[in-house]
Amino acid sequence: MSWFWTPDGVWWIALLVQLLAIPGTFLPLLPGLIWLPVGSLVWMGAVGWAQAWPEFILATVLFGLGLIADLLALGLASARLKASRWSAAGAGVGLLVGVLGLLPALPFGGPLLGALFGPWLGATLVETWFTTKPPRNLGWLEALRQGSVVGLAVVAGLLISKIAQFLMALFGLAGFVILSFH
Template identity: 35%
Template structure:
């Protein structure tokens, strides 16, 4: 049982990495690992960590959207800029994956929305300065969202460890 516990903790660490790296299900992976541990132990003492994981999963999705929207609005981006950023994010992550399998998705999550927002905003406004401002606003919003994802993932992992480590000695 101890081996299973530490394997699930490793899965959760991959989930923490996934909070930043696209293509790896961050908080979802952590919630699944907690659920597996709960099933194996009858959910004894896991009510709080499991609830935190589910709330963090929902919050991260909401915060991701709100951070991007907030960054776009603060920079004066139009719908064209936001749509361009979303298309750029998709193309950046998945377009660079085959070309650069190691750093491609990470580079794509930064460069894709920036270029997409710039192109979308430039097509709408025909003003390069406003397009650059909107693109950087969207990029800042995305980065804030990623940072919040990371903090939620780490907090969820810590809560799981704090609530379960004391009970490990009883499992044998």
């Protein structure tokens, strides 16, 4: 048990904490890139700021870039199609509903399919509702078409963001390993 609290033992604990970032980037209800700075803080607790600051800075920057990736993915997808500002909120609610399995039409897909179908459905419904109102004032069929396209764009943006965050998690893990072996 004494090995557990040595710098080598704490390094392995920090690495295991950072490894949680990988499933967190794909599973919507788990935290993702936040595990990178948390793991580096564990490492910093063992070796001090003077030795662990590069790992911490790298992990914090990657976490910030991951947040920006999510915001850009939703914002660009919505702005490009001139979607209402509520389509991203609809996608978020749809994601939560889909992942929790509250979509009864998807008994075969589970949370993973719900994570893809839920945001599309949420963004589609919200966008359809808001495009039937002035100033756009589209008919229901055209509003539904526009809402479906916006929903697909939001889901595509989320997928691109998740892939980017996965790559950032891998980069953060590799950076931690390389930087902590001076």
